[in-house]
Amino acid sequence: MIKIILLGYGNVGSHLLNAFLKSDSVQVLQVYNRSAVELPRAAQNIPVIYNLEALDDADIYILSVSDDVIGEISENLPFTNRLVVHTSGAAAMDVLSKKNRRGVFYPLQTFSKNKTPDFKTIPICLEAENPEDYKRLEALASILSKQISAIDSSQRAKIHVAAVFVNNFTNYLYQIGQNLLEESNISFDLLLPLIRETAEKIETLPPEQAQTGPAKRNDRGTIEKHLNALQRESDKKLYATITELIQKHHNKNEL
Amino acid sequence: MIKIILLGYGNVGSHLLNAFLKSDSVQVLQVYNRSAVELPRAAQNIPVIYNLEALDDADIYILSVSDDVIGEISENLPFTNRLVVHTSGAAAMDVLSKKNRRGVFYPLQTFSKNKTPDFKTIPICLEAENPEDYKRLEALASILSKQISAIDSSQRAKIHVAAVFVNNFTNYLYQIGQNLLEESNISFDLLLPLIRETAEKIETLPPEQAQTGPAKRNDRGTIEKHLNALQRESDKKLYATITELIQKHHNKNEL
Numbered sequence: 276m277i278k279i280i281l282l283g284y285g286n287v288g289s290h291l292l293n294a295f296l297k298s299d300s301v302q303v304l305q306v307y308n309r310s311a312v313e314l315p316r317a318a319q320n321i322p323v324i325y326n327l328e329a330l331d332d333a334d335i336y337i338l339s340v341s342d343d344v345i346g347e348i349s350e351n352l353p354f355t356n357r358l359v360v361h362t363s364g365a366a367a368m369d370v371l372s373k374k375n376r377r378g379v380f381y382p383l384q385t386f387s388k389n390k391t392p393d394f395k396t397i398p399i400c401l402e403a404e405n406p407e408d409y410k411r412l413e414a415l416a417s418i419l420s421k422q423i424s425a426i427d428s429s430q431r432a433k434i435h436v437a438a439v440f441v442n443n444f445t446n447y448l449y450q451i452g453q454n455l456l457e458e459s460n461i462s463f464d465l466l467l468p469l470i471r472e473t474a475e476k477i478e479t480l481p482p483e484q485a486q487t488g489p490a491k492r493n494d495r496g497t498i499e500k501h502l503n504a505l506q507r508e509s510d511k512k513l514y515a516t517i518t519e520l521i522q523k524h525h526n527k528n529e530l
Numbered sequence: 531m532i533k534i535i536l537l538g539y540g541n542v543g544s545h546l547l548n549a550f551l552k553s554d555s556v557q558v559l560q561v562y563n564r565s566a567v568e569l570p571r572a573a574q575n576i577p578v579i580y581n582l583e584a585l586d587d588a589d590i591y592i593l594s595v596s597d598d599v600i601g602e603i604s605e606n607l608p609f610t611n612r613l614v615v616h617t618s619g620a621a622a623m624d625v626l627s628k629k630n631r632r633g634v635f636y637p638l639q640t641f642s643k644n645k646t647p648d649f650k651t652i653p654i655c656l657e658a659e660n661p662e663d664y665k666r667l668e669a670l671a672s673i674l675s676k677q678i679s680a681i682d683s684s685q686r687a688k689i690h691v692a693a694v695f696v697n698n699f700t701n702y703l704y705q706i707g708q709n710l711l712e713e714s715n716i717s718f719d720l721l722l723p724l725i726r727e728t729a730e731k732i733e734t735l736p737p738e739q740a741q742t743g744p745a746k747r748n749d750r751g752t753i754e755k756h757l758n759a760l761q762r763e764s765d766k767k768l769y770a771t772i773t774e775l776i777q778k779h780h781n782k783n784e785l
Contacts, residue, residue, distance in 0.1 A: 383724060384723060443743030445728055448695045450738055461685055465679060469639055469693055473701060474728070476645075478726075514691075
């Protein structure tokens with residue numbers, strides 16, 4: 276039985292709690308939060324504490340808090356030499372106070388308030404200062420997921436930027452698609468099968484090979500037509516920018 | 531029984547043929563192509579012709595050819611006043627020669643050579659010059675798909691630009707994600723669950739509400755860190771451009 280304490284109860288913290296509750300191999304001793312929280316029914320026996328001094332003795336302390344308070348909260352922990360990890364993709368491990376043994380437990384996924392994630396398919400990126408602690412984190416992660424990777428802080432920083440491109444920026448492209456359709460009174464639903472297929476395609480075909488479209492074909496007639504069809508200056512500019520990048524990338528490879 | 535003839539046997543033409551072969555309500559009389567093609571085993575009884583003069587009498591002629599030859603081929607058809615449609619998202623209906631009754635049969639999806647698409651979930655966008663022909667196209671489309679929409683040429687032009695954003699451009703963002711991970715010797719597979727979730731999320735949440743990340747939060751510390759982590763100038767520029775667009779969009783809505 277692995278005894279853990281969760282510090283912070285936002286999106287990640289609450290989904291982690293729900294996932295751990297389903298396992299008999301993990302015991303969540305306490306949940307710490309700065310402001311009042313209500314735990315789900317299945318967690319009614321778990322004490323919520325609002326004072327770091329009230330923290331119990333656990334195997335792993337998991338900080339799921341904003342990046343900018345990881346340092347402060349870890350520094351204020353009323354003990355030393357225990358295993359303390361954060362769950363952030365953007366923060367390095369050494370943001371955590373040195374007074375405890377440090378690690379990272381980063382589930383690589385986008386979490387929504389109202390959607391229960393399937394942790395089995397979520398990659399968990401682990402980092403620890405020493406091999407014994409890494410094994411402890413691995414034991415905990417393997418309860419949730421089948422995909423566990425050793426990722427150091429500099430690799431995790433790269434993953435986090437990459438995630439912004441494929442998640443945040445992609446979602447913004449979806450938003451543009453929706454705007455364009457709504458301008459012509461067409462339901463955005465019409466694009467959903469294409470969006471889904473675009474995401475699924477790269478599970479079997481690398482993006483480089485999956486690339487299609489007027490930019491890849493260097494079809495100047497269609498590109499011109501598209502630029503004329505776009506009404507907003509910002510859409511035109513983004514269309515031209517990405518088209519040029521695709522053209523450069525694929526022409527370069529043809530030389 | 532609807533009698534059709536396919537003209538052109540590229541990606542769209544071949545997938546259409548395979549889909550029609552599965553139905554008892556459609557008979558594919560001939561396949562026309564300019565260069566030699568080999569039909570699948572199930573289509574061995576269908577004659578392939580290489581001369582427009584050899585075309586039979588059909589209810590609907592479907593041109594799945596490059597946009598730039600739609601006009602020419604339709605003009606060279608050796609008959610008049612029959613129903614002739616193209617399958618292009620980018621071309622207007624009036625690109626087709628006036629000598630026949632014109633229409634469009636546009637399946638809104640990205641097709642890959644080696645992956646059989648599930649037409650049931652593919653929206654088919656229809657246009658015709660008169661209501662009777664529209665009904666004919668609708669009867670044909672309903673054999674393949676549950677999602678049929680009446681879309682005129684100006685709407686289809688918008689859809690086609692939108693498809694470039696959510697398909698071609700999104701795929702390019704995936705490509706950047708892959709490059710970034712490979713720079714740090716991390717497998718691109720790690721991002722696949724995030725990519726899939728990003729695409730699925732907007733089936734229940736509009737992109738506007740699904741937007742997350744440092745740009746949306748206006749988290750300048752993380753944005754700065756990301757820009758420093760990016761090595762290629764083109765990635766930096768694109769990161770800055772889309773970040774600014776997201777910031778503008780979401781700040782505007784807060785005012």
